[in-house]
Amino acid sequence: MEIEKIREEIANKGLKVTPQRVAILEAIYSLNNHPTAENIADHIKESQPNIAIGTIYKVLDALVEHNIIKKVTTEAGKMRYDGFTEHHHHLYCIECDLIEDYIDEELNELLKNHFNKKRIKGFHIKNFAVQVNGTFDKC
Amino acid sequence: MEIEKIREEIANKGLKVTPQRVAILEAIYSLNNHPTAENIADHIKESQPNIAIGTIYKVLDALVEHNIIKKVTTEAGKMRYDGFTEHHHHLYCIECDLIEDYIDEELNELLKNHFNKKRIKGFHIKNFAVQVNGTFDKC
DNA sequence: TTGTAAAGGAGAATCATTCTTATTTAATAA
DNA sequence: TTATTAAATAAGAATGATTCTCCTTTACAA
Numbered sequence: 626m627e628i629e630k631i632r633e634e635i636a637n638k639g640l641k642v643t644p645q646r647v648a649i650l651e652a653i654y655s656l657n658n659h660p661t662a663e664n665i666a667d668h669i670k671e672s673q674p675n676i677a678i679g680t681i682y683k684v685l686d687a688l689v690e691h692n693i694i695k696k697v698t699t700e701a702g703k704m705r706y707d708g709f710t711e712h713h714h715h716l717y718c719i720e721c722d723l724i725e726d727y728i729d730e731e732l733n734e735l736l737k738n739h740f741n742k743k744r745i746k747g748f749h750i751k752n753f754a755v756q757v758n759g760t761f762d763k764c
Numbered sequence: 765m766e767i768e769k770i771r772e773e774i775a776n777k778g779l780k781v782t783p784q785r786v787a788i789l790e791a792i793y794s795l796n797n798h799p800t801a802e803n804i805a806d807h808i809k810e811s812q813p814n815i816a817i818g819t820i821y822k823v824l825d826a827l828v829e830h831n832i833i834k835k836v837t838t839e840a841g842k843m844r845y846d847g848f849t850e851h852h853h854h855l856y857c858i859e860c861d862l863i864e865d866y867i868d869e870e871l872n873e874l875l876k877n878h879f880n881k882k883r884i885k886g887f888h889i890k891n892f893a894v895q896v897n898g899t900f901d902k903c
Numbered sequence: 904t905t906g907t908a909a910a911g912g913a914g915a916a917t918c919a920t921t922c923t924t925a926t927t928t929a930a931t932a933a
Numbered sequence: 934t935t936a937t938t939a940a941a942t943a944a945g946a947a948t949g950a951t952t953c954t955c956c957t958t959t960a961c962a963a
């Protein structure tokens with residue numbers, strides 16, 4: 626995605642467009658691999674050599690807050706960030722730390738129908754996601 | 765579950781049966797609410813007043829390693845532990861920190877069928893779980 | 904009963920993340 | 934264009950969960 630689109634995306638949510646925010650969001654899009662805060666710091670260190678790690682966390686929080694990115698939790702204990710915000714699922718590699726987005730409209734429908742039929746007593750569903758664990762051939 | 769069953773469960777996996785391990789596993793079963801390490805520490809502090817917090821983490825790791833309990837990740841950044849190890853899903857409350865086990869054999873079948881039909885190129889599925897987010901009536 | 908590998912206790916260390924405070928800056932209005 | 938100001942950043946201390954180290958204790962096999 627071009628820088629101008631990124632600037633617009635940030636501005637459209639009512640956030641100030643700062644070089645740090647642009648660099649971080651660009652990093653998430655171009656890394657495209659559910660990076661950690663540290664991965665992002667590494668990726669932007671040429672363009673933002675003086676950025677504070679605390680700033681990266683604060684920017685990430687703001688982007689999550691405004692639904693520009695999403696948080697992805699893992700068992701490794703580090704938070705990871707996903708630039709794709711549409712309803713989707715994740716493939717988790719149990720051998721390496723790879724996470725891939727898994728988009729499956731048919732699966733969404735299947736689950737939506739299932740949960741419409743089968744209400745859960747005492748619980749009101751807002752959304753759902755499937756965590757698919759396994760191995761990538763490349764691993 | 766009775767203490768003797770717990771001792772057997774630990775012994776059957778080839779682990780030494782220690783009072784700390786028994787107390788921790790008993791805490792997980794009786795709390796029955798996906799406790800954190802700290803929750804467990806609180807629960808066992810009468811019977812194990814001198815247990816080190818590091819020991820709790822080490823015991824939990826051993827129990828997970830031997831498939832007696834499971835780790836549950838959350839966005840709150842604390843690891844939680846689940847004494848139910850059969851294939852199941854989780855209901856996450858987005859208002860409080862409640863997590864409930866969600867057992868739905870029909871859903872398991874639905875997903876198994878779906879993934880049998882729809883192979884994911886380059887990825888070999890080992891297992892899957894649905895994370896259902898919403899609110900409990902009681903919250 | 905003893906020997907020994909495994910487990911536990913104490914507390915320091917680590918690591919991701921958050922907080923505090925002073926400084927800087929983006930965006931708005933004059 | 935410049936001045937104003939609320940919001941954002943830098944720096945680094947603080948926090949909090951978890952891990953590690955090292956020494957002591959214990960479960961259990963022989």
